[in-house]
Structure formats: structure tokens, C-alpha cells
Amino acid sequence: MAHDIQERIKKLIIDRRLPSGSPLPTEPELMELLGVSRNSVREALKALVAMGIVEIRHGFGTYVGPMSMAPMIEGLAFRTVAGHYRGEDSLLQLLELREAMETGLLARLAGEVPSNDLAELDALVDRMESEAAVGAVTAETDRAFHSTLYRCLRNPLLGEVLEAFWDAFHRVRTDLVDVPPDPKVTCRQHREILDAVRSGDTLRAEQAVREHFGNLRTRLGSPSPRPDQA
Amino acid sequence: MAHDIQERIKKLIIDRRLPSGSPLPTEPELMELLGVSRNSVREALKALVAMGIVEIRHGFGTYVGPMSMAPMIEGLAFRTVAGHYRGEDSLLQLLELREAMETGLLARLAGEVPSNDLAELDALVDRMESEAAVGAVTAETDRAFHSTLYRCLRNPLLGEVLEAFWDAFHRVRTDLVDVPPDPKVTCRQHREILDAVRSGDTLRAEQAVREHFGNLRTRLGSPSPRPDQA
DNA sequence: TAGCTCAGTTGGTTAGAGCAGCTGACTCTT
DNA sequence: AAGAGTCAGCTGCTCTAACCAACTGAGCTA
Known part of the structure; x- marks a missing residue:
């Protein structure tokens, strides 16, 4: 009722x-x-x-309401945290989810990104490098890169879902395991993705994205630190 | 508070x-x-x-609670319906979302599906064909196919998200446009996807999935019927 | 022993009262 | 006359108190 x-x-x-x-x-x-x-x-x-x-x-x-994906982020983040504390590899699952989506989108992306978006992405990677030089890459910059990359698909839903997954992953990662990635590697990988997309080489782009996620994945592979022994 | x-x-x-x-x-x-x-x-x-x-x-x-993706289905379905009635191509966006995810997953799938899953998929396509012979392919069969296909990835989250997108799409489609697909074409495409996956040919599998979604996509391309003029 | 009944627990719903944040018009000051 | 301050009225927020409905389990009855 x-x-x-x-x-x-x-x-x-x-x-x-x-x-x-x-x-x-x-x-x-x-x-x-x-x-x-x-x-x-x-x-x-x-x-x-x-x-x-x-x-x-x-x-x-x-x-x-805005009917955004914000509630999904909440639910997904909570689910992931709860699963993590119960010893599941929920964070890895979430990462695989992102990987699947981004590689799937990439195929439609290569060679289709307008030049002004490419310029913006260049600027973002430049910013990443300057941030890496003084410390770690800002979450905002990383997010902006992934977000800008898929903008030209003209599918707001896609963009929102991607951002939702990114947000959920990022929130849980910083809350739980926070093994900060090597900023230099992060920069190189983003640069590689961008170059591959610019060149229109679908396979190389997919490869670059897989490598990027593989990098994140290996760092999650270490035994998940559990806050205390139940 | x-x-x-x-x-x-x-x-x-x-x-x-x-x-x-x-x-x-x-x-x-x-x-x-x-x-x-x-x-x-x-x-x-x-x-x-x-x-x-x-x-x-x-x-x-x-x-x-079960922390399933059920609430996401609700939200996504509502959002899509609302967008549709406002003249947006929200249903198409949802379809693209599924396409991106499934093609992205396929790359990791080809040649990795265990034989018992392949047998199950064979049975499902058989069922599809017998259903097609007497009418239309059951939603349940179609759903089961897509669900079984990705089971071997051993990532419950992935499976749930895929099912959530499938559910949302299916619900909105039947509620709004319901242009039933040609059952024969549906069968042929699913068979092609299955064969490609079995052979381990990633590119062919991706091609098959794209064709499947392309089929759905063109049927959505027709001007969205709006219930009445506002 | 099998079945029923009933009391107790849990969530579901309603009602009424007062609190808190915001808007817009009115009034007082400058 | 223009500006700022005030106040009345809307809005949603929280609380209390009472009763209804669904389920469980113990006790009674046959």
C-alpha cells in the first residue's frame, strides 16, 4: 500500500x-x-x-528530481563496502565493470573524437603530469579525463553511468584500501590511451585501456586489509 | 538530519x-x-x-536487504519512460548502454566459456527457435541467453548490472513502443553470437553482437509514438 | 497428539501539534 | 523615493500518541 x-x-x-x-x-x-x-x-x-x-x-x-545516477552510486558504493568487509572481491568486480564498459565504448570512439575534445584531453593529461610532478594525480583530473573522453558519443545516459561507476569505485577505494597509484604510470597510461584514440587505432586503444585497468587491478589483488578480525 | x-x-x-x-x-x-x-x-x-x-x-x-540492482532498474526504467515522453531518445541511449557493456565483455569471453555453459546456450537457442516457430521469442528466453552467456566471468556484479539494464530496457520497450522483433532474425543472431563465442573468434563475436543490437536499434529509430499531443 | 485459539510482538497507518526554513509583501528608516 | 528590516504565510520537518494489521509461538482444547 x-x-x-x-x-x-x-x-x-x-x-x-x-x-x-x-x-x-x-x-x-x-x-x-x-x-x-x-x-x-x-x-x-x-x-x-x-x-x-x-x-x-x-x-x-x-x-x-534530477533523475541522475546519484542514488545508484550510493547503492553501489554501499554494496561494495559491505561486500568488501565480508571478504568478497567486490571492489575488483566493480573495477571489471568499469573496464568492460570503457573498452566496449572505445570501439565506437576511435577516430570519432572531435579535435576540440582532443585538445581538452591533451590539456587534462598535461595537468595530470604537472600534478604528478608535485605529488599525486588529483581525483578530479582523472575523472574529468574519463568523462571527457566519452562525451562525443552524445549519450548522456552513458556518461552518467560511467561517472557513477567511477564515483563509486573511487569512493570505496579511498575509503578502504587507498593504495595510491604511481602518478607517473598513471600519466603515461592516460597519454597512451589518448594517443591511441587520436590515431583511430581501435585495437591499440583497447589495449591501452586494458593496461590501465590492469594496473589498477594488480594493486587490488593484494590481500584486502580488513579493519579488524571478526 | x-x-x-x-x-x-x-x-x-x-x-x-x-x-x-x-x-x-x-x-x-x-x-x-x-x-x-x-x-x-x-x-x-x-x-x-x-x-x-x-x-x-x-x-x-x-x-x-539483498542489495540487488533492483532499485536501479526502477530508477532507470522511470527515467527512461519520463525521458521518452518528453521526446528524448532515452530508450536508444539505454540500448547503447547495453551494447557497450556486452561488446566490452565479449572480448574477455571468447574461447573462455566452459562447455556446459555452451550446451546450455545451445538449448536456449533451440528453445528460441521452437518459440519463434509458433509466435514470438519469450522475453524469459532472451534474458536467460544474455544472462548465461556472461556467467562464466565469475563476476556477480557484472551479471546483475547486465540483467538490470536488460530488465529496464525490456520493461520500457514493452510499455512504450512494443515493436516486436522478427523472431527468425532474433534466433539467427543469437545463434551467430553463440557460434562466434564458441569458436573463440573475438572480432566475429563482437560483430555478431553489434549486428544484434543494430537490429534493435533500427526499430527504435522510427519516430517515437507519443501517447498524445501535449 | 493434533489442531485451535489467543496473547504478544512487529511493522502499517492515522491524527494532531509544534518547530524550522524560505518567500514576499509591508513598513520603517535614510 | 530607495533601501533595509520585519513579519505573516507558506513550505517541509519532527515529535507524540493511538490504533490497525500481520505474523509468531505458547497454551489450551479435543
């Missing part, structure tokens, strides 16, 4: 063709509209918020 | 190393444990349920 309320609110959004950011009925209005108590309305809304379908601004109103 | 309650419950699961199915404190216990009212506890739990982190059984108790 609580689930039913959620469905009805979702139906309301669909039926009224409400885009992200549109105002939703207020809580009292929803109470009357759905014929349930305020409490039930709120529980349904909270669940929808957790899925990114609804956004609530205190003292202002409830709105159609 | 409500968000804080969610985090504390998640932390409780992590700290106590609770596996899926473990009982959680009852609502009154959580009230006392977290120092908040029952209402707040319930809203937090509902949000966690929406993320698959918690499972509630009426009259029985609250438990650690």
Missing part, C-alpha cells in the same frame, strides 16, 4: 509530463489527492527521493 | 558486518538507539528499502 502511493506519485509525474525541476503538489495537496495521511505521503516521498525521482527543498516545496 | 539517520543505520550494518538477511533492530529499538522518533526512523528505513539496503517484512521484522 505504501508502495502503491509511490507508484501513484510516479504516475502523476509521467501523466503530467513533468520535467526535472517542476514543482510537485505540496504535502497537504498530496494527502488529499491520494487520500492518505501525511505520514504515508512523506514516507513515499522519502523513498522517491532516495531514487532521485523527487527532490525536496525544506520550506520551499517538493520538485521532480 | 533525516539523511543522517540513514547514514547511521548504514553504518550500523557495516560496523556489525551484517550480511543480507540478518535481522535489524526493531523500530522501537532503533528509536532508542538513534534517539529519534518512530516517524523519522520509518522514513529513513523507507529510503533504505528503496535502495535495496533494507528489507521490511510486515509483522515480522526488518532485515538487511
Whole structure:
């Protein structure tokens, strides 16, 4: 029955063709509209918020949410952390997931990246190198590289899912194992990926990405440090 | 502050190393444990349920959830439906997502599939053909094929994400456009994928998968039917 | 011993009250 | 007249208290 309320609110959004950011009925209005108590309305809304379908601004109103992949990041990160603490190789699984996606996309990418994107990627790798010279590569730079690389596919969903996987992986890695990669190797590998993509050599690009992930993978292969002995 | 309650419950699961199915404190216990009212506890739990982190059984108790990708399916399906009704090519984007993942995985698959899995896949394509002879290929059979194909990668996360994307795509497709594919073509393409994988020819397998998705893609290319004019 | 009944536990729902954040109009000062 | 401060009103947030509904298990009955 609580689930039913959620469905009805979702139906309301669909039926009224409400885009992200549109105002939703207020809580009292929803109470009357759905014929349930305020409490039930709120529980349904909270669940929808957790899925990114609804956004609530205190003292202002409830709105159609951004429907981003943010909730997926949460769920995936939590699942990975929980699995890790139970001794599973959940982090490695997550890495393989990223690897599969990125290599799969690469085939459609080689030779198709517009020159301005290539220039931006060049700049990002340059930044990586200057960061590596003084310490470690910033997470933001790494993320930006992977994000910019696939932008030209003109598929927002793809980009968001990739970023979601990246975020989840990064969050869990820094929280749990944090074996910082060798910044120089990271730079070289990103440069190699970029060059391969520029040259339009699909196989070489795939190879470069695999090597990049292989590098991450070996560092996860070490016995996972468990916070304490259960 | 409500968000804080969610985090504390998640932390409780992590700290106590609770596996899926473990009982959680009852609502009154959580009230006392977290120092908040029952209402707040319930809203937090509902949000966690929406993320698959918690499972509630009426009259029985609250438990650690399966942490499956089911919530992601919900969110993705809703997002796709909403986007579709707003005139975006969200369904096509979802299809591209699946295509990218499956082709990316295929490279690691060719020649690695154990013989018993191959036999199972053979049986599935046989079933497809008998189904095609009398009507259309069952969704369940198609799903089972894609699911079985990647089982040998021994990465549960991968399998679940693939199934999640499959589910979301299938649900939205049947709900919205439902242009049933030519069952014969579907069978032939699945057979081709299977043969290519069996032979260990990575490129041919990728080609086969691309053709399969290309088939689906062209059928989505037709102008999306909108239920009515806004 | 088999089956039923009933009390106790758990979550589900409702109601009403007060708190907290934001907006916009009104008013007072400059 | 222009600006800043204030206040009334919306909004969502939290709490308390009570009752309903589903399930379990102990005890009773046949």
C-alpha cells in the first residue's frame, strides 16, 4: 500500500509530463489527492527521493528530481563496502565493470573524437603530469579525463553511468584500501590511451585501456586489509 | 538530519558486518538507539528499502536487504519512460548502454566459456527457435541467453548490472513502443553470437553482437509514438 | 497428539501539534 | 523615493500518541 502511493506519485509525474525541476503538489495537496495521511505521503516521498525521482527543498516545496545516477552510486558504493568487509572481491568486480564498459565504448570512439575534445584531453593529461610532478594525480583530473573522453558519443545516459561507476569505485577505494597509484604510470597510461584514440587505432586503444585497468587491478589483488578480525 | 539517520543505520550494518538477511533492530529499538522518533526512523528505513539496503517484512521484522540492482532498474526504467515522453531518445541511449557493456565483455569471453555453459546456450537457442516457430521469442528466453552467456566471468556484479539494464530496457520497450522483433532474425543472431563465442573468434563475436543490437536499434529509430499531443 | 485459539510482538497507518526554513509583501528608516 | 528590516504565510520537518494489521509461538482444547 505504501508502495502503491509511490507508484501513484510516479504516475502523476509521467501523466503530467513533468520535467526535472517542476514543482510537485505540496504535502497537504498530496494527502488529499491520494487520500492518505501525511505520514504515508512523506514516507513515499522519502523513498522517491532516495531514487532521485523527487527532490525536496525544506520550506520551499517538493520538485521532480534530477533523475541522475546519484542514488545508484550510493547503492553501489554501499554494496561494495559491505561486500568488501565480508571478504568478497567486490571492489575488483566493480573495477571489471568499469573496464568492460570503457573498452566496449572505445570501439565506437576511435577516430570519432572531435579535435576540440582532443585538445581538452591533451590539456587534462598535461595537468595530470604537472600534478604528478608535485605529488599525486588529483581525483578530479582523472575523472574529468574519463568523462571527457566519452562525451562525443552524445549519450548522456552513458556518461552518467560511467561517472557513477567511477564515483563509486573511487569512493570505496579511498575509503578502504587507498593504495595510491604511481602518478607517473598513471600519466603515461592516460597519454597512451589518448594517443591511441587520436590515431583511430581501435585495437591499440583497447589495449591501452586494458593496461590501465590492469594496473589498477594488480594493486587490488593484494590481500584486502580488513579493519579488524571478526 | 533525516539523511543522517540513514547514514547511521548504514553504518550500523557495516560496523556489525551484517550480511543480507540478518535481522535489524526493531523500530522501537532503533528509536532508542538513534534517539529519534518512530516517524523519522520509518522514513529513513523507507529510503533504505528503496535502495535495496533494507528489507521490511510486515509483522515480522526488518532485515538487511539483498542489495540487488533492483532499485536501479526502477530508477532507470522511470527515467527512461519520463525521458521518452518528453521526446528524448532515452530508450536508444539505454540500448547503447547495453551494447557497450556486452561488446566490452565479449572480448574477455571468447574461447573462455566452459562447455556446459555452451550446451546450455545451445538449448536456449533451440528453445528460441521452437518459440519463434509458433509466435514470438519469450522475453524469459532472451534474458536467460544474455544472462548465461556472461556467467562464466565469475563476476556477480557484472551479471546483475547486465540483467538490470536488460530488465529496464525490456520493461520500457514493452510499455512504450512494443515493436516486436522478427523472431527468425532474433534466433539467427543469437545463434551467430553463440557460434562466434564458441569458436573463440573475438572480432566475429563482437560483430555478431553489434549486428544484434543494430537490429534493435533500427526499430527504435522510427519516430517515437507519443501517447498524445501535449 | 493434533489442531485451535489467543496473547504478544512487529511493522502499517492515522491524527494532531509544534518547530524550522524560505518567500514576499509591508513598513520603517535614510 | 530607495533601501533595509520585519513579519505573516507558506513550505517541509519532527515529535507524540493511538490504533490497525500481520505474523509468531505458547497454551489450551479435543
